[in-house]
Amino acid sequence: MPWLTQLADVARATGFPVTEVGGWKTRGHGPQPSVEGVVCHHTAGSNDRHVVVNGRPGLEGPLSHIWLQHTGRIWVVAAGRCWHNAPSTSSHHMNSTSIGIEAENDGRSPWPQVQLDAYYALCAELCREFGLPASRVAGHKEVNTGKVDPHSINMNSFRSRVAALIKNPGTPIEQQEDDVPEVISLGAGDDQAVPAGGELAVRWHTEYTDDPPGHNADGVAVMAKAARWCIVDGLVKVRGLKPGTEIDVAWSRYSRDGKEFEDDAWRLSFRADANGRVESSVGGQFALNTKNQLRLRIINPTDAAAVVEKVTMAKIAMFSR
Numbered sequence: 001m002p003w004l005t006q007l008a009d010v011a012r013a014t015g016f017p018v019t020e021v022g023g024w025k026t027r028g029h030g031p032q033p034s035v036e037g038v039v040c041h042h043t044a045g046s047n048d049r050h051v052v053v054n055g056r057p058g059l060e061g062p063l064s065h066i067w068l069q070h071t072g073r074i075w076v077v078a079a080g081r082c083w084h085n086a087p088s089t090s091s092h093h094m095n096s097t098s099i100g101i102e103a104e105n106d107g108r109s110p111w112p113q114v115q116l117d118a119y120y121a122l123c124a125e126l127c128r129e130f131g132l133p134a135s136r137v138a139g140h141k142e143v144n145t146g147k148v149d150p151h152s153i154n155m156n157s158f159r160s161r162v163a164a165l166i167k168n169p170g171t172p173i174e175q176q177e178d179d180v181p182e183v184i185s186l187g188a189g190d191d192q193a194v195p196a197g198g199e200l201a202v203r204w205h206t207e208y209t210d211d212p213p214g215h216n217a218d219g220v221a222v223m224a225k226a227a228r229w230c231i232v233d234g235l236v237k238v239r240g241l242k243p244g245t246e247i248d249v250a251w252s253r254y255s256r257d258g259k260e261f262e263d264d265a266w267r268l269s270f271r272a273d274a275n276g277r278v279e280s281s282v283g284g285q286f287a288l289n290t291k292n293q294l295r296l297r298i299i300n301p302t303d304a305a306a307v308v309e310k311v312t313m314a315k316i317a318m319f320s321r
């Protein structure tokens, strides 16, 4: 394989800004023998393009084909072989068989979203150009012993984003889902009877949320818009029980249409106090998906009809991971 003089065009195909570093088309430790993989790095510094171009004491530049600035700008450094990964534990990710991307990051700071988006897009375009599957994109930490870069990036998630971009070039990059959950706050809103020896799925008359409705029109079902990890907290108040008798409170999963019971994801027993009341917080953690729904059930095996009070409420935080 000759000098990789197409790299600037490949970089521009991402739609992110590109700068060609002077002399890049003939910069390298000889031509690039082959391209069988891509290795992702962080520079462990900032404003350090000159290091990637010129090298550092003991290691002559260029160190990588590309320097990816924290702003998402792609700087094309070299068209020939670069000293970015030796010794490699993967034959597809040696200096002679792979492209190196050095992304500007000090090894501690959070990654700017725009830089990550550029990183995904650049890897996808490189894979397309060289006929590689996303599985050939590796973190330095995966193909060298003792390396930690790129820090805090889950390379499996990284590759799945690259794969999506290879499949659908030019589609807008899905924003990385962060740890901010969707929170649904629900209130019973009125008193609801639980028959003796029977049960009730709490009907939510009040939803305190700015997001699109997270519960169904029938009022009992909570739906996730995608696969979600849920942390729930219900504050349940029940009256009318005989002192000392027990009821169960359960977060239960049903089929999406509500017709079939799946399981009790979280179920606890509570004993009525001397006034025949249960007041308790019912928390839990479990997964929901697009094929099921969630209900808060009050199961009353006693021989006294009870009332779920209107102040009963629930908060459901849905996390993408």
Ligand SMILES: [Zn+2]
Pocket: 040, 041, 042, 084, 140, 147, 149
């Ligand atoms: Zn590295």
